[in-house]
Amino acid sequence: MSLLEVKGLTRLFGRLRAVDGVSFTLEAGVILGFIGPNGAGKSTTMRMLATLDLPSSGEVLIDGHSAIEEPDRARPLIGYMPDRYGTYEDMTVFEFLDFFARAYRLKGKERRERVQSVMEFARLTELKDKLTSELSKGMKQRVALGRTLLHDPRLLILDEPADGLDPRARIELRELLKALAEEGKAVLISSHILTELSEICDACAIIEQGKLLAQGPVSEILARAQGGGATELCLRLAGAGEESLSWAERLLLEQPGVSKVSADGAGLRVRLEPVGGQGAPGWVEEASARLLRQLIDAGLPVCSFQVREADLEDAFMSVTRGRVQ
């Protein structure tokens, strides 16, 4: 059984379908990136998963407990961090965490040790006596993450946690999330900083206009973005003028498997497709080696030749159409 099962989740605001039949699952120890443009329905979906809003239809099961029918059973399993961190400005880091630990009904020694443990994990021990108003955005974000961990939830729902963070704070966040996933926690993280997500997510779900357009392991999504096995090559010619480039273009288009050649600044971008449908394992390497040999044999001064790996940005751009509600 998956830790999180979302089935046909729909949320209507009047006539607007903010979330439209979203379904996906999330296993323990997996980080799932929830990707979509602003207004796609990410935060609305996350609020429903966190039992803060009621869907118009559909079901959310967290470790088998319905977040709609039994929110009191589901809540202890959830650690939710909204897009605004939600800290009390006039409390110290320790007081803030201590207060939420009390709210989660942790008492006495257990509470003190839990707060201590969370502070150590999120590297907040040195900041414990600082007012949260004196903290940087990255530090506040760590405090907010610490708060979500106080009651030891199994599912973390993090809404845009990397938004507005500097590169160092982002790297630190990434490390913390990886450590949490290694401990067996399921992490659902939304973001529109796709390069960040691609480095930490095991799986991703792409949402636009409330509809889930693609979901699955990151490798599958990337393969799909490449259009059924197609890949792209980038090449540059040393000191090449327009004549050399057009000659190279003509030569490349004559090669089997090359479906498109386009200019890319001072170089060329080549779209390569397996001949006769799906390519055998290693076909990209073989085809690109053959192309390179042809170019060199033809006397073209190739100075750079590389297979361009598809990333989440490509997947996102190929799946979404930039529509907003």
Place this chain on the structure above:
Amino acid sequence: MQAAGELSLEPAGPARARPKGPKLGNRLSDLVSPIVVKEIRQGLRTKVFWISFGLLLLACLVIALFAYADQRAGRGRTGDFYFARFTSCLALVQFFVVPYAAYRSLLKEREGETWALLALTGLTPRRILWGKLGSFLLQGLLYGSAAAPFVLFCYYLNGIDLVTILVVLGLGWPYAAFLTAAAIGVGTLGASRPGRAVAHFGLLGFLLGATFIGQAVSSLLARESGLIRERLFLPVAAGILWVLLSFGAVAFENAAARLSPPTLCYSRGPRLAFLFQLIGSVALAHWVWREEGRKAELAAGFHIACCALVAMVGLHLAADRDGRGLLRRARPSGWALLRPGALRGFRLVVLALLCSSAHWLLALALSKNVNDVPTGVLLGMLAAPCYLLLYLSLALVVGRIRFLSSLTEPAASRLAFVALMALAAAGPPLAAVLCQRRPDEVSFNHFNPVLGLVNFMGPGLNLSFGGGSVPMLLVLGLTALSALVLADWVLHRRDQRTG
């Protein structure tokens, strides 16, 4: 790059350094609501607390110095004079600063998104608001401790007895609690920024007025201590305490309901508070009516007051959202009157109104021969619930018309009720004047909830069919019934669709 530390889920071993702190304090704080601990921590860190505390202390000290100088000079001002001054200073803090701070605290919680985080901890909105109310009353006690030695000093100046001091302080505390609960209630109003701004200014005006009234009453009781020994003082004080308690409870429960996530059964508390208030008010009014010799006019007055109470408080329940049932799979029936939804709220209010009306009519019928009851009283008692039902039903239907859809359903219905009542009360007299008739002309004001009621209760109409009063009442009753059926049908349909 430092690696992330390990998050130990097990309790730490003995080697782990434990944070030091007062053991007794920690144990005691475990027994208190976490919200109280938090609010006290935050409250004691604010400038407002320390400035108010310091100014109160300073003001009391200055007044005490004047008192001392007066005594030395033999000017003859006694303890009651200075007690009134001390309580005025204390009232400013207790009736204005503390409730306003409670309002600000809740507003910050809502605006800073921390409310949702609190709701996820498993603390119910009612528990959170109790914690806030309790902590701000505790802050009030801290302020009180600053003024306490000076109040005691008044007693030794003579001119005021201990009973007066205790009664004034004893009445002041529930008044402060009521104002704090009301301020917390206002803190939950307004989903938008302009709405919150209106609520903010409304609260400031309300608290200033309430502080002035509190200061005036405490000064009056201090200077005229004989009032406390009057026969009427006890029932009036009990009535005021009841009003404070019941309206405080209603404001508190409505606040908790407004802040409840939709996955909680938010409607139970406000509806029980409404029933508690109505039943308590009817019981208290019945007791007063019996003590005052069971006068028919008094029964009519209390009955109309109960109708007004139902209109004021019940409107909030009837103007609920459509069909937001807690459990979608087990949709509550239309008669599960404590469950969410406008249909159930409306039916509860109608039933409560009918029960209250039946009580007063039955009490009157059982106490005297019905023929002895003045006609106007009987007509007024029958007409009052008809007017309320008519305009409440119409407001619920009008509030759901599409052109008002930019407003939320509850706000649209409440606004429609106020607008319809105002239109029905002011429109007919104006029309009568334009037609060069008397403003209170019966034929013009048949559906006027104010002048119509006055006309029914006046001497001009009688119970005979020939006098026209019974057909008029029948027309009013049938119109109210039609509106009631229409509203119930509309709400039932919407409940089915959106439940």
